[in-house]
Amino acid sequence: MLHEMVEFFLLCVTSLFMVINPLSVTPIFTSMTSQFDRTTSRRVARKATVTAAIILVLFAVTGQFVFKVFSISVDSLRIVGGVIFFIMGYEMVQARLSKIRFDKDNLHEMESYTQDISITPIAIPLIAGPGAIASVIILMSSNSSIEYQLVLFLSVALVSLVTYICLVFATPIMDRLGESGNKVLLRIMGLIVMVIGVEFFVGGLTPIVRRILVIEG
Template identity: 40%
Template sequence: MENLLPFAFICLTSFFTLTNPLGTMPVFLSMTKGLNNYERAHIVKRATIVSFIILICFTVAGQFLFTLFGISANGFKIAAGFIILKIGFDMLQAKYSNTKLSDEEVKVYADDISITPLSIPMLCGPGAIANGIVLMETATTVPMKVTLLVSIALIYALTYVILRASTKLVPLIGETGNNVMMRLMGLILMVIAVECFVGGLKPVLVDIIRLGNGLPG
C-alpha cells in the first residue's frame, strides 16, 4: 500500500498532463464551431473511448512489442524520457499544444474529427503511449497494474467531462489561467521525464561499469 499511493499519483498526474484536456478545449471548440451540443457530445464520447482503447492496448502489449522489435525496457525508458521532457518543456513555456491545425485542415477533418485529430494525436499521442508502456514496466505487482489501468480509465472519464463542459470552462479559466496551469503541469511532467530517463539509464551504466571491470553482467 505504501508504494501503491505514490504510484497512483504518478499515473494520474502524468496521464492528465499528457492527455492535456484543458489545453485541448480551445482547439476542440474551434473544430466543432457551428455544431450543436448533441453533436459535440457524440464527438467527445467517441474520441475518449477510442483514445482509451488505444492507450490500454499499447500499455498492456508493451512487453510483447519489446520482444517483437528486440527493444530493451531500459532503452525505451530513456527514449520516453526524452519525448516526455520535450513535451513538458514546451508546456513550461505555455506554448504546448498536442497539434496545430490550419483552417483548411479543420474543414478536412470536419466529417469525423473524433478519431483524427482529436483522439490521435491530441488525446492519445506518443507521449501518453510511451508513458503507459513505461509505467506498465514499472508496475511489478498485480495491484499496481490494476491501479495503472484504472488511472487511465479515470483520466479519460475526466477528459470527457472537461471537454463536454468546454463551452463554459474556456471563458471561465481564460487565457492567463490556462497558461498558469499549463506551466505547472509542464513542470510536473519534466520531473517525471527525468525520473523515467534516470530509471532507464542507471541499469545501462551499471552494466557498462561491470563489463569494464571484467565482472559478469
C-alpha cells in the same frame, strides 16, 4: 502495500494528467467541432476519450512487445505525431479544417466526419499522444503485479473522464464566440498546433540523429 499502491496511483494520475493536459486539448477540440451542435460535440468528445483510453490500455499491455517486434521506437512515434500535428495546424491556419458544410441533406457526410476526427487527430495523437503512450508503457513495466496494473488502468480511466468533462464544458463557452470568434481562435490554435508539431518532430528526430552520429563516430 496499500500505501505503496496509493503512491503509485498518484504517480500514474499525475504523470498522465501532465502529459495529456486536458486543458490544452480543449481549445483545439472546440475549434474543430465549432460547426457541430452540442449533442454532436458531446458524442465526438465521448468517442474520442473512450478511444484514447482504449489505445493507452492496449499500449500499456502490448506496447513493449509491439515496439520490439516491429522495431519501433517512441522517437519514431514522436516524429509521426509531429507530422500529423503540423498538417492539422496548417489546415487550421487556413481556416479550412471543416471542409464540409453540414445541412439536412448531407447528414451522412457529417457522421463520417465526426467519426474521422474523433479517432484522428483528437483521440490520437491529441489525447493519446507519444508522451502518454510512452508513459503508460514505462509505468506498466515498472511493476508486473496485477494490482498495480489495475491501478494504472484505473488512472487511465480517471484522466480520460476528466478530459471528457473538460471538452464537454468548454463547448458552451465557445458557442458564445460566434462564427467570427471561432475562425480567429481556429487560426490562433493552428499556429500553436504547428509549433507543437515541430516540437514533436524535433524531439523525436534529435535522439535518432545523436545515435547515428555516435555509431558513425
